[in-house]
Amino acid sequence: SQQGEEDPQALSIQEGENATMNCSYKTSINNLQWYRQNSGRGLVHLILIRSNEREKHSGRLRVTLDTSKKSSSLLITASRAADTASYFCATGSYGGKLIFGQGTELSVKP
Amino acid sequence: DTAVSQTPKYLVTQMGNDKSIKCEQNLGHDTMYWYKQDSKKFLKIMFSYNNKELIINETVPNRFSPKSPDKAHLNLHINSLELGDSAVYFCASSHGTSGASSYNEQFFGPGTRLTVL
Numbered sequence: 001s002q003q004g005e006e007d008p009q010a011l012s013i014q015e016g017e018n019a020t021m022n023c024s025y026k027t028s029i030n031n032l033q034w035y036r037q038n039s040g041r042g043l044v045h046l047i048l049i050r051s052n053e054r055e056k057h058s059g060r061l062r063v064t065l066d067t068s069k070k071s072s073s074l075l076i077t078a079s080r081a082a083d084t085a086s087y088f089c090a091t092g093s094y095g096g097k098l099i100f101g102q103g104t105e106l107s108v109k110p
Numbered sequence: 111d112t113a114v115s116q117t118p119k120y121l122v123t124q125m126g127n128d129k130s131i132k133c134e135q136n137l138g139h140d141t142m143y144w145y146k147q148d149s150k151k152f153l154k155i156m157f158s159y160n161n162k163e164l165i166i167n168e169t170v171p172n173r174f175s176p177k178s179p180d181k182a183h184l185n186l187h188i189n190s191l192e193l194g195d196s197a198v199y200f201c202a203s204s205h206g207t208s209g210a211s212s213y214n215e216q217f218f219g220p221g222t223r224l225t226v227l
Contacts, residue, residue, distance in 0.1 A: 033215060033216075035218075037151075040221075041220060041221070042114075042200055042218035042219050042220045042221050043153075043200070043202075043216075043218040044218070045215035045216065045217070048214075048215055086151060088153065096141050096143065096158050096160075096165070096166075096204050096206075096214070096216065097155050097158065097166050098143075098155060098216060099155075100152070100153040100154070102150075102151070102152060103151050103152075
């Protein structure tokens with residue numbers, strides 16, 4: 001079953017702007033992960049945030065987690081055309097099972 | 111030096127046929143997975159194996175049979191292919207034992223696009 005939803009489903013911005021994607025989930029989690037998928041390719045892990053963390057940074061990425069609201073957000077600052085991709089959040093559970101959101105399609109126009 | 115590789119990349123076949131997709135990882139990981147991504151890009155786990163042992167088996171038809179000859183390989187065999195099996199199938203791997211694997215990032219292969227005619 002699908003864990004949650006991502007919002008927006010599609011986002012179009014200009015290079016240099018910031019992009020924010022949101023993810024909601026339904027059950028208690030140990031961690032939440034964000035992945036990127038370029039068109040026709042496999043998924044690439046971006047960042048993992050644990051349930052006892054509230055914010056995490058990696059380069060131009062900033063992830064927040066609010067366990068009381070069961071939500072997370074991914075912020076990409078100073079976006080580039082190469083950031084154009086689909087972005088998925090996923091929650092981890094027993095046995096490594098990742099339950100994915102429906103994804104946000106980000107388009108960054110040069 | 112590809113980390114997780116899958117063959118073939120594309121597979122076009124007729125309904126009723128039997129086909130296999132192969133996956134290999136050279137990362138030394140203990141756990142491997144198969145995911146299915148449908149036409150709306152929704153990703154769902156199918157199976158996971160830890161050290162050749164089946165850990166997760168979602169509600170997948172028994173026409174799908176994973177086989178793990180060693181911990182670096184996890185193949186997917188599909189019998190009696192149906193139109194609804196058309197999708198992109200991704201193999202992935204992660205470090206750690208079955209329970210701890212949930213705490214680790216997963217490394218995905220490039221995917222196999224299966225088209226059933």
